[in-house]
Amino acid sequence: MSLVLHVDAAAWRAHQDSVVAGDPGIVPVAKGNGYGFGLPRLAGEVRRLGLDRLAVGTAEEVALVRGSADEHGVRTGGAEHPGFPGDVVVLTPWRPGDAVAEAALADPGVITTLSRVEDVAAVAKAHPGARVILEALTSMRRYGMRPDEFEAAVAAAEGLEIVGWTIHLPMIGEHLGEATDLATTALSACTVPLWVSHLSPDDLDRLRQTFHVEVRHRVGTELWLGAHDALHYRASVQDVHDVTAAERVGYWQRRAGRRHHRLAIVSGGTANGVAMQAPTAAANGRQVVQTLANGVMEAGRMALSPYSAGGRKLFFAEPPHMQASLLWVPDSVDVGDELEVTMRATTATPDRTVVE
Template sequence: MSLTLHIDTEAWRSHLRGVAEKTPGLVPVAKGNGYGFGLERLAREAAELGSDVLAVGIQGEVRTVREAGWQGDVVVLTPWSPADGTEVLHDEHVVSTIARLDDLAAAKLAAPQTRVILEMRTSMRRHGLAVDELARAVDALGELRLEGWTIHLPMVAEDRLGEARALAAAALAARRAPLWLSHLSNDEYATLSGEVGVATHLRVGTKLWLGAPGATRVTARVLDMHPVSRGERIGYWQRRMPVDGWVLVLSGGTANGIALEAPSAASSLRQRAITAVTGGMDAMGLALSPYTVAGKKRFFVEPPHMQSSLVLLPGCGAVAIGDEVPVQVRATTATVDRIVG
């Protein structure tokens, strides 16, 4: 039983090299489930790209990428707080993000010469120092080693470059130091880099690792299959089958992230319409699965089980036990059992 990620390694790595060549100051991001590839794989690929710094999401991921062989610096993106402990502050090759004045004071007390990046508050409104706090932050640094300012921008904004410019100007007025940026296009990044007169870094995750969708695919295995008749009750919840056909038992379930989705922004009318239709179908017990069998997405018989899913194939069978079928998964929530490539 397995959910398998197949990688066209040559095509994928060609894409990675292309992004690296077009992005001076690239900082690969490896966090969470490693965008479906695993943190260990991403750490090795970042080293192959020649990167000397890697960004991770949380402190616990520092050890994971180190055990995978990463030997360069590691930037922890989630801001440090005293509740996190002080171990990473004493690591010479870790750069901690600081986003509050109180946390800055605590870090200085715990490890006076630790390496830090100060995060600025953007229109994201997630973390960061307000513009009127920047001068106080610089005054409070003491012997802390300032590695730069970080500006984490929204992915969609009316004038993202304008916001980056304004925040960069405020930061550099307080202290000239490198800028660490997220979610700028290559053109926006190149423009800003040419204006600021300091070193710049662009942290990239999704566009780097998932920017060549044709180079990857995920498949599930047909574990078993049984004929069913219209009106027959099956599954944990004994739902009646709407048509004659086959129930396919396919590999992959909630443990793999099957049918687990992040909320959608649904910013366009088309996206909202799709969401409305999907919600209506779910309410009637017709949930479309991510599995494609005989050229079409098929409906779940019932919610996925932990490591397998029941899918209805109307009519005569078109697959056999042991066949591999395509399955569409969200890379940032999926956990595959096997990687080929």
């Protein structure tokens, strides 16, 4: 009995094909948990799409998309794991002391991100000929060099192959002006392709019309998760117990309420990412109200679960266990039933993925 991700293969791949066809400079992103699918599977999809570039989050993930290791670092290879044969861009910038990132610099198929002038100089000295991409600091304020450092970075990169400037923008707001200003300064220092993220199709077109260099668009969420109706997480009901009001249940021995008389044990827990979520951005009034309401319910030990039966969310009896969850269910739920589960794909680790 498992938590399973069911994928409508035809609809999922049709969506991928549509996204790629509408974006000639696309660079697929496969990082972390592979958006719930796993990195090796996404690497195979990029290969199917016939693309020659793929971005990963960290240097450790290169082996996963190449098919030379699995998620546990065990070497694989062979016909079952052909992997992705094209260029792999590592998005997390190189830093001194990272042995895996250091080794990747010697791989001609890996493009390393550099975000500090001193790192550019260090890599140029130790690894002449390495392929690198230089990162500009945006209003994200995460990684990157200021515009007044661009020329120094290019000078320090003597002997390296600069394959582009990367501009990683925030997810909300209008940022075409910011991207244009950064690109203008960057291209005056070194004329190479621009690698951008989080720009609308119209803004991408404007950027391409403004600059006579290739503009490569990094895409993850929209490519892999945009076909919402093609993806369904389902969990099986493993057991059901009748309980009486005030009877204690679970690890934490909470008492059953007057309305709670059926306790179901279902597949899926913290190991699968059940009920795990990032702090809300609270970007609008509705999200603020939802956050407050959820907090009030949890304080009263009435936490809604991501499991649904008959189109209605079910309540947790207590926080999820590692591989199972305890839920209060209606009389219609019985052993062997499957429940729909709403999962945050970027934290989901299903027991199985079935591409149908």
